[in-house]
Amino acid sequence: MPKPVVFNGCSVGENPLCCFDELTEEEIAFIDENSVEVEYKRGETICKQGSFASHIMVLKEGLAKIYLENANDSLVLKILPAVNIIGLPALFDGNAVFPYSAQTYMDSAIKLIDINAFKSLITSNAKFAGKIISMLAENSVIINGRFFCLTKKQTYGRLADVLLCLAQRIYKLDKFPLQLTRKDLAEIASMSVESTTRILTKFKEDGLIAVNSDSIEILDLERLTDISQIG
Amino acid sequence: MPKPVVFNGCSVGENPLCCFDELTEEEIAFIDENSVEVEYKRGETICKQGSFASHIMVLKEGLAKIYLENANDSLVLKILPAVNIIGLPALFDGNAVFPYSAQTYMDSAIKLIDINAFKSLITSNAKFAGKIISMLAENSVIINGRFFCLTKKQTYGRLADVLLCLAQRIYKLDKFPLQLTRKDLAEIASMSVESTTRILTKFKEDGLIAVNSDSIEILDLERLTDISQIG
DNA sequence: TAAAAAGATTGATATGTATCAATTTAGATA
DNA sequence: TATCTAAATTGATACATATCAATCTTTTTA
Numbered sequence: 287m288p289k290p291v292v293f294n295g296c297s298v299g300e301n302p303l304c305c306f307d308e309l310t311e312e313e314i315a316f317i318d319e320n321s322v323e324v325e326y327k328r329g330e331t332i333c334k335q336g337s338f339a340s341h342i343m344v345l346k347e348g349l350a351k352i353y354l355e356n357a358n359d360s361l362v363l364k365i366l367p368a369v370n371i372i373g374l375p376a377l378f379d380g381n382a383v384f385p386y387s388a389q390t391y392m393d394s395a396i397k398l399i400d401i402n403a404f405k406s407l408i409t410s411n412a413k414f415a416g417k418i419i420s421m422l423a424e425n426s427v428i429i430n431g432r433f434f435c436l437t438k439k440q441t442y443g444r445l446a447d448v449l450l451c452l453a454q455r456i457y458k459l460d461k462f463p464l465q466l467t468r469k470d471l472a473e474i475a476s477m478s479v480e481s482t483t484r485i486l487t488k489f490k491e492d493g494l495i496a497v498n499s500d501s502i503e504i505l506d507l508e509r510l511t512d513i514s515q516i517g
Numbered sequence: 518m519p520k521p522v523v524f525n526g527c528s529v530g531e532n533p534l535c536c537f538d539e540l541t542e543e544e545i546a547f548i549d550e551n552s553v554e555v556e557y558k559r560g561e562t563i564c565k566q567g568s569f570a571s572h573i574m575v576l577k578e579g580l581a582k583i584y585l586e587n588a589n590d591s592l593v594l595k596i597l598p599a600v601n602i603i604g605l606p607a608l609f610d611g612n613a614v615f616p617y618s619a620q621t622y623m624d625s626a627i628k629l630i631d632i633n634a635f636k637s638l639i640t641s642n643a644k645f646a647g648k649i650i651s652m653l654a655e656n657s658v659i660i661n662g663r664f665f666c667l668t669k670k671q672t673y674g675r676l677a678d679v680l681l682c683l684a685q686r687i688y689k690l691d692k693f694p695l696q697l698t699r700k701d702l703a704e705i706a707s708m709s710v711e712s713t714t715r716i717l718t719k720f721k722e723d724g725l726i727a728v729n730s731d732s733i734e735i736l737d738l739e740r741l742t743d744i745s746q747i748g
Numbered sequence: 749t750a751a752a753a754a755g756a757t758t759g760a761t762a763t764g765t766a767t768c769a770a771t772t773t774a775g776a777t778a
Numbered sequence: 779t780a781t782c783t784a785a786a787t788t789g790a791t792a793c794a795t796a797t798c799a800a801t802c803t804t805t806t807t808a
Contacts (some may be wrong), residue, residue, distance in 0.1 A: 291567065291587040304610070336522065354661060356522040359669045363661060375661075378654035379535070385658040408647050415646035416639050422653040423609035426660065427616040430585060430594060430606075433664045437707055438590045440764070468786060476668055478766055483787055499774080517589075671794070699756060709796055714757055730804085 292515055295435035295444060295475075296451035297364035299424050302371055303344070305417035313407060313414075320403035324396050332372065332388040332396060339376035339384045341398040345369065348394020349456070349465065351474070352386050362474045363429060367456045368394070374422055377405070392465050436476050439517035444475040445485045446514035449495065453504045461496075461503035523746055526666035526675060526706070527682035528595035530655050533602055534575070536648035544638060544645075551634035555627050563603065563619040563627060570607035570615045572629040576600065579625020580687070580696065582705070583617050593705050594660060598687045599625070605653055608636070623696050667707050670748035675706040676716045677745035680726065684735045692727075692734035 309317065323346070326332060332343060335355055345368050352364045352372065363386060366372065375385050408415045435447055448471060453462055466474075472482040489495045494510050496503040504510060540548070554577070557563060563574060566586055576599050583595045583603065594617060597603065606616050639646045666678055679702060684693055697705075703713040720726045725741050727734040735741060 293585065293587060300611070354524065354665045356524060356665075359665075361665045361668055363664070375654045375657040378651040378658070379648075380531070381654075381658075385661065405647075408650060409643050412640050412643040412646055415643050415650060416636075417610075419639060419646060419649050419653060420609040422650060422657065423606045423612075426606040426653065426657050427609070427612075429657065429660060429664070430616065433594070433660070433667075434585045434587075434590075434592045436664075437592055437667050479786080480767080480788085481765065487787080698754095710756080711758085711797080712795065718757080 293431040293434040293438075294451065294514065295432045295439075295447040296455045297428050297432055298367065298370075298451075298455040299421065299428060302421070303369055305371075305414055305421060308411060308413040308417050309407070313411065317399055317403065317407070320400040322398050324398060326390045326394045326396060328390055328392045330390050332390060332394075333384045333386075335385065335387040336383050338382055339373065339401055341401050342374065342376070342404045343372040343388070344397040344399065345372060346395045346397055348396075349391040350388050350394060351391060351470075352388045353473075354386050360473065361476070363432070365391070365451075365456065365474060371421070372396075373401075374418065374425065376401070377408075377418075391470065439514075441475070441477050441481050442485055442488075443514050443517035444477065445471070445482060446489075446494075446510050448475045449489075449502065449504065450507075450510060450514055452502075460507075461501055464498070464501050524662040524665040524669075525682065525745065526663045526670075526678040527686045528659050528663055529598065529601075529682075529686040530652065530659060533652070534600055536602075536645055536652060539642060539644040539648050540638070544642065548630055548634065548638070551631040553629050555629060557621045557625045557627060559621055559623045561621050563621060563625075564615045564617075566616065566618040567614050569613055570604065570632055572632050573605065573607070573635045574603040574619070575628040575630065576603060577626045577628055579627075580622040581619050581625060582622060582701075583619045585617050591704070592707070594663070596622070596682075596687065596705060602652070603627075604632075605649065605656065607632070608639075608649075622701065670745075672706070672708050672712050673716055673719075674745050674748035675708065676702070676713060677720075677725075677741050679706045680720075680733065680735065681738075681741060681745055683733075691738075692732055695729070695732050 306314070306317075326348070332350060333339075345366055347368045349368070350366050350372070351362050352366060354361045354363060372388055373384065376383070408418060435444060439447065453460055457463070468479050468482050472479045475482065486495070486497055489510070490497050494504075494506045494513075496505055537545070552572075557579070563581060564570075576597055578599045580599070581597050581603070582593050583597060585592045585594060603619055604615065607614070639649060666675060670678065684691055688694070699710050699713050703710045706713065717726070717728055720741070721728050723740075725735075725737045725744075727736055
């Protein structure tokens with residue numbers, strides 16, 4: 287009997303910095319020489335879709351979203367807690383620009399690594415390259431799961447999914463601080479702010495969650511998981 | 518003034534086999550020793566989500582879809598014409614299974630390369646690894662575009678997108694053979710069969726396309742492109 | 749060639765969810 | 779503290795699109 291396949295909208299990988307394990311001390315020093323660390327305030331743009339991709343980023347502290355945008359719309363591809371890497375999809379041949387935008391949800395610290403230094407390590411260290419392949423492959427699987435989630439589940443399932451992701455993968459707390467607005471949550475779950483409010487209220491009425499002004503607590507993990515899986 | 522950003526649902530990369538350019542003659546021979554070529558009939562499953570990923574595949578002739586499936590639903594991630602590679606996202610550490618299924622739309626020929634042979638080249642040839650990175654990165658950008666398209670555009674835009682993709686990227690013919698059923702088209706555009714029929718009829722009435730029993734012709738590329746972009 | 753099955757079309761209806769508009773609440777600023 | 783602004787909530791409505799059901803067409807099979 288095949289085990290049931292479950293896709294979720296969460297976007298956090300297992301070992302987000304494993305590539306750096308493959309570097310020698312000299313190579314790590316080389317990275318450090320070719321990088322700077324920058325502080326960003328809440329809401330600031332870390333990288334802008336279409337702008338020159340001069341660096342690979344490591345989110346060292348904070349929380350950020352990665353998203354696509356066009357004139358009318360935006361689509362959140364991932365939300366990323368620290369520590370995580372941003373910008374690997376800019377690494378393809380003949381590409382010079384960031385394929386997505388990134389913005390902080392809270393004050394954050396980010397290390398910017400010169401992309402040419404990063405690329406030179408890829409061509410000189412096959413194990414490092416192997417880890418980058420692994421990370422890109424895993425990322426693709428994660429994004430595909432989110433893709434499935436957003437296209438096939440309806441609003442209740444998607445929002446349940448977001449809440450579970452925040453509790454289990456981002457904050458790793460049943461009761462997590464609410465640093466995101468309803469608008470943020472709505473955008474992540476790809477729905478309207480009004481629907482987000484209504485569904486949160488419903489979840490609260492049904493005893494699935496407790497909502498405070500500055501936190502949300504998962505009260506009934508099992509039922510919320512059911513909702514997220516049924517869709 | 519920033520140029521308008523356009524996402525589409527098409528899923529064909531620029532140089533899908535470039536990694537093999539980086540191999541020496543011995544390495545190519547090594548690949549050949551560790552691969553077999555298999556013929557598939559229309560509708561056959563090439564690889565099954567969740568089954569052991571024992572090989573990387575090269576679609577040498579034919580047309581296939583790559584899709585996610587769970588108990589109730591399926592999501593087409595890409596449609597792939599020959600020549601293209603299938604299975605790179607299986608390459609991440611600690612993973613043993615295919616992260617998606619693939620199935621042919623027509624009789625197809627596929628080369629199966631032993632995944633361990635493939636991985637050994639990645640660790641021994643950094644340029645090869647670099648190209649794999651490039652391909653995975655490009656793939657991720659392509660999938661993200663399709664993700665945006667399916668979540669943000671509505672039915673008319675999505676179907677226009679599929680038709681344009683078939684004409685421009687898959688068949689490279691304004692008038693292309695219709696080897697896909699309405700059900701196939703509906704699945705690719707992530708909508709019901711009935712909506713697909715209705716929209717095709719509307720496009721025909723409006724003079725945007727000509728629909729024959731065995732082909733579709735793009736008559737008004739400009740307006741169809743507008744529809745696909747507006748959504 | 750007839751019969752059966754599969755695919756495509758058309759119309760009527762149901763439903764999930766966005767949108768619009770009006771309040772209410774909370775937070776920031778003077 | 780009062781005032782202003784942004785965020786959140788609530789209700790009413792509109793709309794896109796799926797679903798259901800019936801018919802028609804094409805293809806396959808006997």
